[in-house]
Amino acid sequence: MNQVRLTGTVRIVGAGLIGTSIGLALTKAGLDVVIEDASPANVRLAIDYGAGRQPKSDDSPSVIVVCVPPDVTASVVSSELARFETSIVTDVASIKGQVLEELNQSGADVSRYVGSHPMAGRERGGALSGRADLFYSRPWVISAHSNSKSAAVAAVEMLALDLGATPIRVDPFEHDRAVALVSHVPQIVSSLLAARLIDADASDVSLAGQGLRDTTRIAASDPKLWIQILGANSNEVAKVLAALSKDLTQVIAALENVDATGSLATIGDALSRGNRGVEQIPGKHGSRNKHYEQVIVMIDDQPGQLAKLLTEIGEIGINLEDLSLEHSPGAQIGLVELSVLPNVQATLIDALTQRGWRIAG
Amino acid sequence: MNQVRLTGTVRIVGAGLIGTSIGLALTKAGLDVVIEDASPANVRLAIDYGAGRQPKSDDSPSVIVVCVPPDVTASVVSSELARFETSIVTDVASIKGQVLEELNQSGADVSRYVGSHPMAGRERGGALSGRADLFYSRPWVISAHSNSKSAAVAAVEMLALDLGATPIRVDPFEHDRAVALVSHVPQIVSSLLAARLIDADASDVSLAGQGLRDTTRIAASDPKLWIQILGANSNEVAKVLAALSKDLTQVIAALENVDATGSLATIGDALSRGNRGVEQIPGKHGSRNKHYEQVIVMIDDQPGQLAKLLTEIGEIGINLEDLSLEHSPGAQIGLVELSVLPNVQATLIDALTQRGWRIAG
Numbered sequence: 001m002n003q004v005r006l007t008g009t010v011r012i013v014g015a016g017l018i019g020t021s022i023g024l025a026l027t028k029a030g031l032d033v034v035i036e037d038a039s040p041a042n043v044r045l046a047i048d049y050g051a052g053r054q055p056k057s058d059d060s061p062s063v064i065v066v067c068v069p070p071d072v073t074a075s076v077v078s079s080e081l082a083r084f085e086t087s088i089v090t091d092v093a094s095i096k097g098q099v100l101e102e103l104n105q106s107g108a109d110v111s112r113y114v115g116s117h118p119m120a121g122r123e124r125g126g127a128l129s130g131r132a133d134l135f136y137s138r139p140w141v142i143s144a145h146s147n148s149k150s151a152a153v154a155a156v157e158m159l160a161l162d163l164g165a166t167p168i169r170v171d172p173f174e175h176d177r178a179v180a181l182v183s184h185v186p187q188i189v190s191s192l193l194a195a196r197l198i199d200a201d202a203s204d205v206s207l208a209g210q211g212l213r214d215t216t217r218i219a220a221s222d223p224k225l226w227i228q229i230l231g232a233n234s235n236e237v238a239k240v241l242a243a244l245s246k247d248l249t250q251v252i253a254a255l256e257n258v259d260a261t262g263s264l265a266t267i268g269d270a271l272s273r274g275n276r277g278v279e280q281i282p283g284k285h286g287s288r289n290k291h292y293e294q295v296i297v298m299i300d301d302q303p304g305q306l307a308k309l310l311t312e313i314g315e316i317g318i319n320l321e322d323l324s325l326e327h328s329p330g331a332q333i334g335l336v337e338l339s340v341l342p343n344v345q346a347t348l349i350d351a352l353t354q355r356g357w358r359i360a361g
Numbered sequence: 362m363n364q365v366r367l368t369g370t371v372r373i374v375g376a377g378l379i380g381t382s383i384g385l386a387l388t389k390a391g392l393d394v395v396i397e398d399a400s401p402a403n404v405r406l407a408i409d410y411g412a413g414r415q416p417k418s419d420d421s422p423s424v425i426v427v428c429v430p431p432d433v434t435a436s437v438v439s440s441e442l443a444r445f446e447t448s449i450v451t452d453v454a455s456i457k458g459q460v461l462e463e464l465n466q467s468g469a470d471v472s473r474y475v476g477s478h479p480m481a482g483r484e485r486g487g488a489l490s491g492r493a494d495l496f497y498s499r500p501w502v503i504s505a506h507s508n509s510k511s512a513a514v515a516a517v518e519m520l521a522l523d524l525g526a527t528p529i530r531v532d533p534f535e536h537d538r539a540v541a542l543v544s545h546v547p548q549i550v551s552s553l554l555a556a557r558l559i560d561a562d563a564s565d566v567s568l569a570g571q572g573l574r575d576t577t578r579i580a581a582s583d584p585k586l587w588i589q590i591l592g593a594n595s596n597e598v599a600k601v602l603a604a605l606s607k608d609l610t611q612v613i614a615a616l617e618n619v620d621a622t623g624s625l626a627t628i629g630d631a632l633s634r635g636n637r638g639v640e641q642i643p644g645k646h647g648s649r650n651k652h653y654e655q656v657i658v659m660i661d662d663q664p665g666q667l668a669k670l671l672t673e674i675g676e677i678g679i680n681l682e683d684l685s686l687e688h689s690p691g692a693q694i695g696l697v698e699l700s701v702l703p704n705v706q707a708t709l710i711d712a713l714t715q716r717g718w719r720i721a722g
Contacts, residue, residue: 119568128721139568168567178565181557186576188628189554191635192608193547196601198638204539205641206529207480207500211579213642215547218572219635227629231619238616240557245609247553252606255599258592267549268588274552274580277559280566281574306684307671314665323667325684360489 004029005158008062011055011087012036013076015046018092018118019067020130023051025163028132034059046127060084063155066091070228074102081108088155090116094179096143096172098232111149114156115172117141117179118165133164140165143172180236185244187218187226188237194219292321292339295348296360299334309336309357316351318344335360365390366519369423372416372448373397374437376407379453379479380428381491384412386524389493395420407488421445424516427452432589435463442469449516451477455540457504457533459593472510475517476533478502478540479526494525501526504533541597546605548579548587549598555580653682653700656709657721660695670697670718677712679705696721 010026012019015037023046027033033052037043047053064080064087066073073093080089089112093099096115103110120138140160144153153169160167170178194216197205230237247270254266299305306325313320322339340348349359371387373380376398384407388394394413398404408414425441425448427434434454441450450473454460457476464471481499501521505514514530521528531539555577558566591598608631615627660666667686674681683700701709710720 119570121570121572141568168564170564175568178562178568181561181565182569182573185557186554186573188612188631189550190572190576191632191638192605192612193550194636194638195608195631195634196542196546196605196638197641198634200542200641201539202641203529203531204542206643207502207536207539208543208642209480209482211482211551212543212547214575214578215551216635216639216642217575220639221632221635223629223632223636226632227625230616230628230632231625234616234619238613241609241613241616244553244557245606245613247556248602248606248609251549251553252599252602255591255595255602258595264588264592267591268584270549270556271552271582271584271587271591273556273559274577274582275555275584277552277555277557278577278581280558280561280563281569281577282567304672304675306681307668307675310668310671311665314668320667320686323684323686325681 004031004162006031006063006155006162008032009034009059010159011059011061011064011080011084012052012067013064013080014067015039015042015051015127016067017121017125017127017129017134019065020046020049020051020127021120021132021134022065022067022159022163024049024130024132025135027052029162031162034061042127046130049127049130051127051130061087063087063159064089065159066093069093069225070095070099070232074099074106077113078103078106078108081110081112085109087112088152089113090156090159092116092118094183095229095232096141096175100143100145100172110145110147112152114148114152115143115145116156116160117143117175118160118163120165135160136164138165140167141170141175142167143170143175145172176233177236180233181240184230184233184237185240187221188230188241189244190216190219191221293342293345295338295340295345295352297336297338297352298358298360299336305334306336312352312355312357313338313348316348318348318351365392365523367392367424367516367523369393370395370420371520372420372422372425372441372445373413373428374425374441375428376400376403376412376488377428378482378486378488378490378495380426381407381410381412381488382481382493382495383426383428383520383524385410385491385493386496388413390523392523395422403488407491410488410491412488412491422448424448424520425450426520427454430454430586430589431456431460431593435460435467438464438474439467439469442471442473446470448473449513450474451517451520453477453479455544456590456593457502457536461504461506461533471506471508473513475509475513476504476506477517477521478504478536479521479524481526496521497525499526501528502531502536503528504531504536506533537594538597541594542601545591545594545598546601548582549591549602550605551577551580552582654703654706656699656701656706656713658697658699658713659719659721660697666695667697673713673716673718674699674709677709679709679712 009032011034012023013036015035023033023035027050034055035046035052036055066076068076070093073091077089077091118135118140120134142156157167251270254263257263320338324337370393372395373384374397376396384394384396388411395416396407396413397416427437429437431454434452438450438452479496479501481495503517518528612631615624618624681699685698
């Protein structure tokens with residue numbers, strides 16, 4: 001984390017995954033962070049974890065970040081604007097148009113409000129899942145509106161930058177169109193796919209592999225949260241789904257007449273278009289830590305080898321950002337995947353090679 | 362790995378992920394394993410990795426495992442049956458009905474053939490991705506047919522058991538019905554979803570998060586392989602897709618008239634049914650190593666702590682099966698997730714606690 005841009009106290013309302021992660025990163029960066037939540041237990045956990053301090057009666061935050069569920073976001077933003085009369089307020093809800101419309105109707109001083117949406121998350125929610133690097137290299141949508149003060153926009157942009165994220169200015173309604181495609185449609189498609197399993201024989205489902213698990217992972221998401229999101233963004237989601245439905249109808253017709261001329265081509269086309277679609281997704285596919293470089297070390301599959309490797313990396317003086325062990329009981333070697341900052345990757349490879357370690361790939 | 366059931370030489374044709382993983386496990390178990398591949402480089406890699414030895418002219422395998430792509434599976438099985446006149450032959454192709462039909466038409470001695478399908482895989486293919494524990498606790502479909510000798514069925518079942526898998530006897534055509542639901546439909550749905558991204562603005566796709574990445578991961582699969590699979594199982598796949606298409610049409614109608622009575626209920630119902638569907642999938646959702654237990658240790662986020670922990674685990678005398686590090690630069694603690702065999706979990710927790718380590722959860 002480089003020099004911090006924000007000054008003063010940052011107040012976070014909502015000590016879940018996002019709020020706690022923001023608190024961790026800003027505290028680490030040296031800012032005074034206040035964290036609050038409807039649940040005192042959540043707050044204590046987040047504070048123990050290093051995400052900030054308890055509020056005091058004379059707090060005067062420069063920036064307030066509202067990290068609560070979408071259906072209460074507008075009302076919490078509105079009450080924060082009223083309670084702290086000079087603070088800049090942002091939120092992190094995954095829909096932006098409807099929150100803004102509700103705020104406009106509430107009579108709140110929206111000139112100090114700029115909505116935002118960090119494009120980051122994890123399967124596990126809650127304070128203990130918080131990570132200071134959750135937003136690192138991630139897009140962070142800044143959704144200014146026609147009445148936003150430029151100082152408010154600048155403050156929210158500094159917040160994103162201080163968290164290592166990449167601020168992207170997107171109009172609130174354009175944002176909702178984009179997330180329909182990249183977030184809301186995948187959610188409902190995953191749910192519809194998983195629903196096919198309800199009436200299946202248990203013996204059939206017992207054959208499930210990783211592909212089914214990945215495609216249906218988000219089908220386990222909270223329906224209450226997602227009714228809010230899909231209901232608030234229904235037009236945009238319906239448009240994308242209608243196009244998908246048309247493609248699906250063609251594939252079904254091809255499968256039902258698989259020997260007809262052109263049927264295999266239709267199926268192959270759908271698969272190839274899927275390939276091309278995936279290629280549009282930026283970054284290493286599925287990688288969470290694309291800001292780190294990997295070094296894979298082959299170690300003998302015997303006790304003490306991993307401890308020895310880590311001790312030597314400590315001697316070399318390089319900081320590991322992440323580590324995962326590819327352990328196969330049968331293989332005569334194990335693979336240790338080390339994640340390091342890009343500027344030390346070559347040094348680490350050289351030093352380990354000199355010490356006799358085998359580097360893969 | 363307990364006492365091995367198979368005897369004699371096992372011959373593996375195809376040194377990809379599956380073939381290499383089988384070779385690693387059987388070699389480890391003490392069997393004589395021959396591994397062959399159309400690519401000499403693949404074979405060398407697999408042999409270096411510990412998956413078996415080069416073939417000799419006088420090999421007389423008891424069991425042959427054909428691990429080649431589906432479109433050549435029947436012809437390779439047929440030629441292996443002809444070349445080794447007493448060997449039991451199985452294959453691992455992901456469709457079973459059509460392979461059997463082709464073999465029946467080929468005039469091969471199918472009494473010595475029993476198809477099978479291990480329900481295991483990885484995102485990365487190739488010999489170097491091989492893992493001896495790939496099949497551990499995984500279902501392994503044994504698809505006997507009306508002309509299979511019982512000795513052949515028994516041999517293939519012993520193969521699955523020797524690999525730690527759970528053999529499940531499923532008729533070849535029933536198998537194809539089940540995998541339509543749990544594998545083939547997820548593939549085409551993932552492809553259709555990813556295809557929506559082709560014409561999207563780059564700025565929209567730049568907002569992609571983990572949900573889109575997971576749901577579209579398998580859309581990157583090889584179209585050539587999947588045209589073979591979907592074409593060979595078209596009737597079963599079409600039936601499931603038609604039901605999904607009907608649900609999709611209802612959701613689209615609800616989204617297009619979101620304020621109408623019942624629309625939110627229709628959307629909520631689709632989401633809730635998705636929840637129920639996911640719950641049908643056995644085991645910890647998304648877990649690959651469900652035969653291990655996890656111990657999460659909280660360590661101070663400072664150099665040398667992980668090496669110290671691993672050194673002490675070595676002193677305690679417990680073998681780690683896997684390890685992953687949850688490293689957050691901002692948090693004042695790091696989480697180390699240790700995977701161990703269930704029977705040593707309690708011992709490890711006790712010993713680490715006594716030595717002053719903090720265990721999470």
